[in-house]
Amino acid sequence: MKISSDTITTSCPEADIYNRLLDLDNKHILELGCGSAMITRDIATGGEGRRVTALEVDEIAHEKNLQIDDLPNVRFDLAGAEAIPLEDASVDVVFMFKSLHHVPLELMDRAMQEIRRVLKPGGLAYISEPVFAGDFNEILRLFHDEQKVREAAFAAVKKAVDEGLFELVEEVFFNAPMRFENFAEFENNTIKATHSQHSLDDALFNEVKAKFEAHMSDDGANFLMPIRVDLLRKP
Numbered sequence: 501m502k503i504s505s506d507t508i509t510t511s512c513p514e515a516d517i518y519n520r521l522l523d524l525d526n527k528h529i530l531e532l533g534c535g536s537a538m539i540t541r542d543i544a545t546g547g548e549g550r551r552v553t554a555l556e557v558d559e560i561a562h563e564k565n566l567q568i569d570d571l572p573n574v575r576f577d578l579a580g581a582e583a584i585p586l587e588d589a590s591v592d593v594v595f596m597f598k599s600l601h602h603v604p605l606e607l608m609d610r611a612m613q614e615i616r617r618v619l620k621p622g623g624l625a626y627i628s629e630p631v632f633a634g635d636f637n638e639i640l641r642l643f644h645d646e647q648k649v650r651e652a653a654f655a656a657v658k659k660a661v662d663e664g665l666f667e668l669v670e671e672v673f674f675n676a677p678m679r680f681e682n683f684a685e686f687e688n689n690t691i692k693a694t695h696s697q698h699s700l701d702d703a704l705f706n707e708v709k710a711k712f713e714a715h716m717s718d719d720g721a722n723f724l725m726p727i728r729v730d731l732l733r734k735p
């Protein structure tokens with residue numbers, strides 16, 4: 501296992517990756533850290549017989565998700581990965597999309613144990629994490645440097661594999677396209693994201709804005725975020 505790769509050649513939406521790696525039809529699927537439930541919707545509506553439990557710790561995002569009334573096969577709960585409110589061996593597939601590094605450092609190992617607990621034998625955990633590299637990361641790190649927590653997330657996954665909690669099925673690196681129409685969208689979705697609190701003084705705000713707007717074109721600001729996916733199996 502490795503935390504990053506210098507030779508990423510694939511650029512695609514993440515759905516292309518998990519749909520290649522996983523058969524989700526007729527499965528009980530758990531998503532940890534579902535955010536605004538955009539991926540939740542894609543998973544829930546992308547096939548047949550899918551039952552999704554979507555957990556989120558951000559109360560603001562969770563309250564918004566509770567207003568969704570057109571996903572009858574999805575249950576939204578307010579809970580974190582370190583304390584999953586599901587029975588043992590009750591889930592076929594667990595997803596974490598760029599959320600493990602948001603788990604408090606001291607609870608990451610517990611989260612991996614909880615994922616193992618709720619998975620059925622042979623069940624799969626799909627854990628994607630952003631690689632600490634790329635143009636978008638260079639903007640983000642100006643006000644929110646995630647190097648330490650991303651390294652800790654990788655260490656937690658590797659430890660779980662090394663200790664036999666999981667078997668590594670496959671490790672995949674790819675570039676995920678990101679697009680912002682303008683800086684206002686970036687500010688609203690990233691700087692003012694409800695799951696984090698960022699306080700930028702005027703000088704730092706202007707530095708972030710200038711670095712972002714250097715990527716603006718007639719088609720908005722486009723980035724490629726390098727992502728690592730670790731696909732794990734519960735023995």
